[in-house]
Amino acid sequence: MPVFKIHHITRYEYDRPVKESVNDIRIYPYQGPDQEVLLHELNITTHPEIQTHIDYWGNKNGVFNVLQQHTQLIIENRLLIRTVAPAQLRINFHGSFEQLHQECDNQLQLLELAAPDNISRQAGIIAIVQELHKPGKSVAATVEYCSEYIFKHFKYNKGITNVNTTVDEILQHHAGVCQDFAHLMLQILRTLGIPGRYVSGYICPNKNGMRGEGATHAWVEAWLPGYGWAGIDPTNNVWVTNTHVKLAVGRHFNDCSPVKGTFKGPAKQQLSVFVSVSYEDGQVFEEINNVHLNPHAGEQADAPADKTFAQQQ
Template sequence: METYYIKHITKYVYDHPVLDAANQIRLHPINDEFQQVISHYLIITNNAHVQTHTDYNKNVVGSFMITDAITELYIESNIEVNTFKKELPQDTIPPNNQWKELENLKYTEPYVNFLIHRPFTGTNDLSAVIANKNIKQKSVFQALLELCDYVFNVIKYTKGVTNVNSSIDEVWSLKAGVCQDFTNIMLQMVRMCGIPARYVSGYICPNDDITRGEGATHAWIEAYIPFYGWLGFDPTNNIIGNENHVRLAVGRDYNDCAPVKGVFKGNATADLFVKVHVSKAKQNEETLELPETPMSSTKNNSYKRHLERIQQQQQQQQQA
């Protein structure tokens, strides 16, 4: 068993006051047999009240609204969690039986939701890699290990060249990116093989063997192995996702797992600052310094864009 103490700060700074900031958060850690949440509390601007519900993927989703005018939105999540090591597949079942079982599952819930893959500029390249590796001649577990290793080696870990909105085509063209990009490429490959795979958002505890993903939320995949269940694979570090990984949410892609997303009323630029600290030792009243430069800067917001579309439609109807 491992015990982790996690502080995760998200801060939006607006260059003009905004109103009615409505937000959705997936910052509540998963609580199951492999991950036991000891404590979790949130600190949010204006002491906003958070209502929670469970989504289709069994994630706890929080929502809150701040009606007052604000120039800053601060969200702090504090977690104490125990994680437990998962026994790995014994791999004693013949590969043919494993692949047949996947074929039987591909139209059933929830697996069908995690098999959808869309063609992109690298599809032919990945198909060739899958064929050359004779993936379906191997056990599903061994196939996943090889795919994880391939993505780890073909994509260069480079901060700042992509963001959460970068397409998989952009990532493949650059052959570079961060954890989300490694994850998206591996998701594509695994699903192309007919193995259900889901996106995982969470945190990682760096050590001598794990050096990538510190300071922000981390991403990896979980793949379904017949006669075993779901198992995590972290292509950014080329390791099994196990007791060093703390899970926040799972889903089809990043949109299903985004830690924070929301809308507001106002014509403003929002600068986003994020800092995460993961430790094995409890730090009393620990203060985190946010980065000097924002992770991203966005003009406008989805509320205003939606409003503009409505206004355009109304004008067109009036002209007609």
Template structure:
């Protein structure tokens, strides 16, 4: 049963003081029969009070606020997790007919089996037709869809962001883990298979996997006789003991580790550092400077700053 030490630092910097920052966290690993939380410490700038709750999807969340003016916000999470799941996923022969009977009487599963409305329905259907899923079991369909994304889509960092749509991903057939997860969700739901987005971390293993030492995303599909089972299309593997789950939801927006808002005309920058240490001392780490969308308030802040600078020079 491997033990992983995860250090996750999110840092916001503002070019002008901001205030009344209101934030929500989903950085608390799920305690389940697959993973055991041995230790978890979260430190936040000015040590605000945290208000914990469970959201609609059952994720443990926390709200906090920073009322006073500040030019930076740092959220530092350190967690030690032992994975206690099985090294492999058992094979079952459940059919789509069996699944449909279960879904028909479960609103939650029904909600997660409804695909998004997209423009590229023809392209999506061509993929499903090529996979010839009509006589496959539910498990085989999930494997086939994941395998298709792994082999036909290129793993390229920096060409997509959290706003990238499924239509855009299907068009250029490349992206990163969150993009592949969203495409897999669309494929599975189009086949009537309930599925949900999962956020978390991918941890080192002897074979090496794309995305190690970073925040990661994959999909859980509902399979009769097994329940919710994770599959990682970025690496085309069933999720076992090398994935740490933080949150689940319909898509990324429901699972975002940190999100919030603030008052003030300021331009913000965001950097995310993640390190994942294995019990043998091997550490994977990654630092990302995240591209932030320019809003009208940011443009206005830049205009005001330019005017103030010009006045000081007169």
């Protein structure tokens, strides 16, 4: 059972003082049977009181305010996590679509997660669905084929997409990063009637190496009949076992954003994100991202400026 040490620092810097910073964070480890939290330390500039609650999707959220003037806001998160999922999953490859529909019947959240978004290029999604969906193929086999299709037909390319990139744009680029591949896979699965949810977290070091390891990451969980939620990572074309640490789930990235917030003040902001993941054998992966934000945010002194950002790689 691997143990991972994760150090995650989110740093906002402002070119002049701001105030009334109100923030919503989803950086608490997801409570589930596949991971154990051995240590969690959270340090925030000015040490504000944090109000926590469980949201609609089962995530632990924290809300805090920094009312006084400040020129930087640092959110430092330290985790020690043991992943207890088996390295080899016993996925149910016999569950049929008929069984899936029976399980979803009258389950509001599953029905919600099985409804595709209304997008302009849905015809492109339907073309993919027609290639993936074969009569008699199980739900799990279809999900696995979907992951393989994205892995083979879409290029992993940093820097061409951002947090606001749509599935329409991903289909146009035929490229993106893990967040994009997760959103694309969800649209395909939901068009097939398979409930799927977006997952944010970390992908941890392993001997073979994977795209995005040592950084924040995104993948998908699909509902398999006779099994339940199963994680699958289209960026790496693998079922999720004990090398992924889960933070939050939702319908899309916006439900899982590590930090959302606003502030008041005529300031421009800069954001950097540092992530370090240490494996129990001493191997360490580190990454620093300078995240692009709206350069004009906060130019009106009394207008709240948004500082939601994406970290997914």
